Amino acid sequence: MKSLRFSRKQLGIPYALFLLIFVIFPLVLIILYAFTKVDPNGSFELSGVKVSFSLANFIDFFSKSSNIRVLFISLGLAVVTTVICLLIAYPLAYILARSNFNKNGVMLLLFVLPMWINFVLRTAAMKELLFAIGMYSSNKLSFVNTVIGMVYDYLPFVILPLYTVMIKLDKSLLEASADLGAKPASTFFRITLPLTVPGIVSAVTMVFLPTTTSYVVSDTLGNGNVTIIGKIIESQFSTMFDWHAGSAIAMVLLVVIFITMFITNKFTDDDNTQARGNGLW
């Protein structure tokens, strides 16, 4: 019997199909919905309703002050969460990568373990915990609680990429730096940090966007006092039945994310990004 052989192209087909059906097609739909509006005299039909091209959805979005506020709050939340995550995760990943007792990955496992417990459950448990320590004595603390919840949920996503980058870090570079007389601090800022930037970038990529949209956390921990853009999108789809406006907001968010990604990618050296799959994990 002849053995089965696949060329590289053929091996790529399953993923290409997946990409086409679940990534590109929905994206095209979102764009289509974002730039159209229900119009009885419309030129074509979208899921049985006459629509026409229009920028009205975007104009509506930007002409409401609450929308601008929500955009800022979401981004603010995302920035704060990302920064805190990095501040906690970076030293931790550094210690994990450098220490000997992590040979079996036990320590790493401990930090990634929470990820395997259901997200909603974890958030609900977090609420009980925060209540016990008195974080719900005033509803002004809602934002803080939300940040804590977000950090808790996304920390593993920061630790992992940082850890993988740091474990690959060439120790001889550090030794060389020390040999040439650099102090530990100097070595860190001039060798370790620049070399781990790809890890930081991918960590940011994995935390920044989800934080702006995971309204389960903000609803549960913020007692509904913190509204983020994900919630606004959801309400457009589910209470207003306005898929067009909802898609437009999703598009706005997408653009904002692209800008942030563009900026973060500027921090990585060109050749480095090539080596690490453009900074995306």
Add this chain to the structure above:
Amino acid sequence: MKKFFSLTLAFLMLFPTIFSVGCAKKDDVIYLDVYNWEDYLCIDEDVNLIEAFEEMASEKYQKTVKVNYSTFGTNENMYNELQLSKVKREDGSYDYGYDLVCPSDYMIQKMILEGMVEKYDRTLNNLTNYDTYSSNYILNLFETNGWTDYACAYMYGTMGFVYNPDVLAQNGYQDGDELKWDLPWKTYYKNLGTIKDSIRDTYALAIGYVYSSELLTLKESYNSGNYTESEYSKEVEKIFNLTDPETVQKVTDALTVLKGNVYGFEVDSGKRDMASGKIAINFAWSGDAVYTLDIAEEAGTELYYTVPEEGSNIWFDGWVMPKGANVELAQDFVNFLADPENAKSNMNFIGYTPAVAGEEMVELCKEWYGVYTLIETTDVDNADFIDDDGTAYFEYYIQDAIDEGLLVEGINYTLNGIDSETGYKKITVSEIKYPEYDDDENIIGFTSEENVELFDYDVSFLLTTREDNLNGVTYSVWTDTLGRQLTTQYPDRETVMRCAIMKHFSDEEMKRLNDMWDEVKVMAMPTWLMWFIVISILVVAVVYPIMAELNKRGVRINIKRKNPNLRLIKREILK
């Protein structure tokens, strides 16, 4: 590549065969696609209404009847799902993927307006249970609003506050606080209340607050006879359905203030938070309120439910058949649920009030909320309970005991006339004996309570059927638990009269409400945070590319740094 194609083709060719095998016996099986709220039908180990229906219907049709039961979490999700399931028919109308769905009042109106629902066909004569046993009030309500042909009521209730009197008392409770809509606005209850994270419900709450004085004046003139019943309820309905920009503005202001005073917004967590004592005021649907009261009782807390005296929202969920439904079978299902026996299981399982009324439901109420007492008997063989001394007892419902002359006025109980506070007939029973059970429900002894005050709570308004109403039958329950589960499930006539149905809002109105909602929900952001974000983004976006560009062109901006080697050399020299 060829191989891939042939493989795919082979696979594709397999598909129809798989399908045809699956469909081969289709003619013998009738499917009923039911789409209902989560946890809104009694399905447990003892009573499974779906299986019971399948059995019953299979016998009727002499074919296998299968119920495809699925559930939804919000009306809006249900509507979206229906829209996604629709298939165009040849005549241009749509066919929806479900036979029976259970939306709320406003969604039913929306669906009727959009021509999505099939009419009930009463010529099929299979809605007899529903027409016989439904509450007269509900049937009238449906008739006056013209929904009878499109929908059958399933469950209904009011909106109001669940509150914890003990906690309120600790926080500066003033007499009558719980009776008005401004309860959560009271600054001395700061951080103690929750409101619903849903536009329509919280809008009703705010309307009650904003138009409090108007509603009270209205009630006053109704009480003094200036309005008839129907005029009064129409006026209340008008106020609760106001959506003009001025009202919306007032509501925005009221809710912005409220947002700073409450613990938060919730949809589901309020029940647990109430029972665990995190909060003391919960704006709730009556069905959820009953559940909250129950779980709090298990935890040893006594909570109460009140419908504010200004008036409130009365809502219902009903069965509608989307276009293209199997009408006969769907009606069978609705009728099956309207059987008092099944309604009782449902009420027990869900905690919401079914639209089914009549004697059997009253008996259930008595069993749950009425007061029973043990009375000595000589009929030792049939006794319910024999204590250690060998005295035998029967268990009697208080009213029955009075009727049968087992309790004597002046000795066992005193008539107190009408209670001024509640307006109900009141008696004081000198001693009530009741059995005590262990965990296995074996009687282990009895306790007694002295001087128990009982109220004659009239449940006729909601619990009489058409026929009862014609015959002038009235029902009442002697109870000691006013303000709790019984009154929550079956509010009295006066309470129901001041409650209004909230209408479906048009797209334009809904947009106005949604804008209001966003305005309220999105927090006012500190200006410094906004500036901080803008500036930091600008700095990064402008400075960094410039630096990079300069770097590329060979321009280096050198910030003078101490050469670490210099220090080493110095040290060497010093040595």
